Amino acid sequence: MKKTAQVVLINKEGLILGVSRKDDHYDFGLIGGKMDPEDNDNPTATAIRECKEETGLDIHNLRLIFAIHKDGFMGYTYLADYSGEISFDEPHVVKWQPMEVLVNGKFGKYNKLVSESMNDMGIDYIYDVDINEVIKDVTSLISNNIFNVSIRYILKDNSLNLYNIFLEYIDNENNIYTYLHDEEILDKELKTLSIKYGIILKIDYSHYIK
Numbered sequence: 001m002k003k004t005a006q007v008v009l010i011n012k013e014g015l016i017l018g019v020s021r022k023d024d025h026y027d028f029g030l031i032g033g034k035m036d037p038e039d040n041d042n043p044t045a046t047a048i049r050e051c052k053e054e055t056g057l058d059i060h061n062l063r064l065i066f067a068i069h070k071d072g073f074m075g076y077t078y079l080a081d082y083s084g085e086i087s088f089d090e091p092h093v094v095k096w097q098p099m100e101v102l103v104n105g106k107f108g109k110y111n112k113l114v115s116e117s118m119n120d121m122g123i124d125y126i127y128d129v130d131i132n133e134v135i136k137d138v139t140s141l142i143s144n145n146i147f148n149v150s151i152r153y154i155l156k157d158n159s160l161n162l163y164n165i166f167l168e169y170i171d172n173e174n175n176i177y178t179y180l181h182d183e184e185i186l187d188k189e190l191k192t193l194s195i196k197y198g199i200i201l202k203i204d205y206s207h208y209i210k
Contacts, residue, residue: 005046006032006077007059014126015096019054025093026195029107031055043076055094056087066117077114098126101198104161129197138165141189164204
């Protein structure tokens with residue numbers, strides 16, 4: 001049977017160490033990979049090796065927190081302690097992230113199950129992105145691209161991984177497009193912010209507040 005091993009590392013701030021895909025540095029997942037012959041059919045050996053290769057960190061005190069058989073693979077996920085400095089030669093990005101960013105990645109379904117298992121076990125970690133930081137960035141973006149408009153609030157739709165941005169007007173006008181500096185630039189910069197936070201940000205033009 002083919003086997004894989006994943007590793008959850010949590011820093012003192014409660015963030016989880018994510019590793020991006022080699023061809024997409026904004027798509028993050030857990031540390032880990034497929035078992036090699038050198039691992040001697042031992043998933044903990046796979047976890048230790050993969051973590052060292054992908055991050056440069058040494059891990060110990062591995063605790064199994066999730067396991068599942070799916071699509072011909074038996075996957076094992078471990079919570080571990082770590083030491084050393086982040087250092088690697090592979091063409092990816094290694095970054096401390098809230099779990100939400102990993103759940104939004106290509107292997108999000110698996111990472112969501114890991115997250116639910118961590119919740120059941122009472123493991124402390126940060127799940128949600130920092131909405132206050134998102135608001136700061138979006139506020140700056142809006143002020144540069146839409147005149148006389150400000151953010152009223154940002155509402156999260158959990159089912160779609162969507163953060164709807166609701167706007168309000170500073171004056172008495174009621175047509176937001178009158179105030180757009182450059183809609184194409186705005187959409188492009190909003191997409192950049194979405195990538196930065198691993199979420200989908202969208203201005204809800206249909207529910208603006210006058």
